[in-house]
Amino acid sequence: MDTTAIIGLLAAIVVVSIAAIVFTQLRERARLERARKAKILEDGYKRAATLLDELPNQYFTRELKLILLQRMEHCCQALQKLGTSLPVADWLSEAHSLTKKVRADEDQRPSTRIDSPEKSKRVKELLENLFKLIETMHKAGELDSATAKRNLKYVLFLVHKTHADLHIFQAREFIRQDEKRKAIHEYHLATTEMGKSRDNPLAAKVIKSLRTRIKELEGQVNEGQPKQASEEQSRLDKEWDTFLEDDKWKKKADYDE
Secondary structure, three states: HHHHHHHHHHHHHHHHHHHHHHHHHHHHHHHHHHHHHHHHHHHHHHHHHHHHHHHHHOOOHHHHHHHHHHHHHEEEEEEEOOOOOOOOHHHHHHHHHHHHHHHHHOOOOOOOOOOOOHHHHHHHHHHHHHHHHHHHHHOOOOOOHHHHHHHHHHHHHHHHHHHHHHHHHHHHHHHHOOHHHHHHHHHHHHHHHHHHOOOOOHHHHHHHHHHHHHHHHHHHOOOOOOOOHHHHHHHHHHHHHHHHHHHHHHHHHHHOO
8 A cells, every 4th residue: 555545544534533523523512502402491480380379379360370381381392302311291291280270260379478587488489480580571472462461560569568467467466466667667668669660550549458457547546545456457357358359359460660
C-alpha cells in the first residue's frame, strides 16, 4: 500500500471518528433537551395540580379551575409526545375526569378558614404562583387577553381577601377577650386591605359591613358597654365566612373594568 493510500485511509478513519463523535454528541444533546423539556412540563403539571388541591375551594370560580385543568392537560399532552416514563396517561385521565365534574358543578369541596398567620402566608404564596401561571399561559398563547386580565384581577382581589381574613380573625379574638379597641384596629386594617379592590362588588359589600361593625364597636367603647354578643357581629361573621361561596356574587363581578 503506497503512502497516498495510507494517508487516504487515515483521513477516512479520522472523518468517520469525528462523524461518530458529533453524532453521539448531538444524540446526547437531544436526549438532555428532551429531559429538560420533560422536567419543565412535569413541574408545570404538578404546580397546577398543587394550586388546584391546596387553594381554598371557596376562592375558585369555575373558570379558574378550568384554567388550571387546561394547563394540566396541556402539560400531559406535551409529555406524551416526548415519550417519558411518567404516569402521564393516568394524570391526563384524572384531569379529564375532574374537568367534567367542574363543568357539571359536581366538584364540591369544603371551605378553608384563614385563621392563622401560617395559613395566610401559605395561601398568599399559592396565589402569587397562580398569578404567575396565568401570566405565563397568556404569554404562551394559551389564554386570550380578556380571560387573562379578568382572572389576574380576581387573583389580586383574593390576595387582599387573604390579608383581610387574618385581620378579621384577630378582631374576633380580641372581641372574645373584650379588647374592643384592638378589635376596631384590626377591622380597620381589614377594611384597608379590601379597599385595594374597592371596584370589585364583592369587596365593596364587605367594606360596608366592616364599617358598620366598626361603628357599632366604637359606640360600645364610648358608652362603656361590657362585652356582649351582637346580632350584627353574628351576621357579619357569617357573611364574611361564606360570601365567596355565593356563585351569584362571582358572576356579577365585572373584572374587565
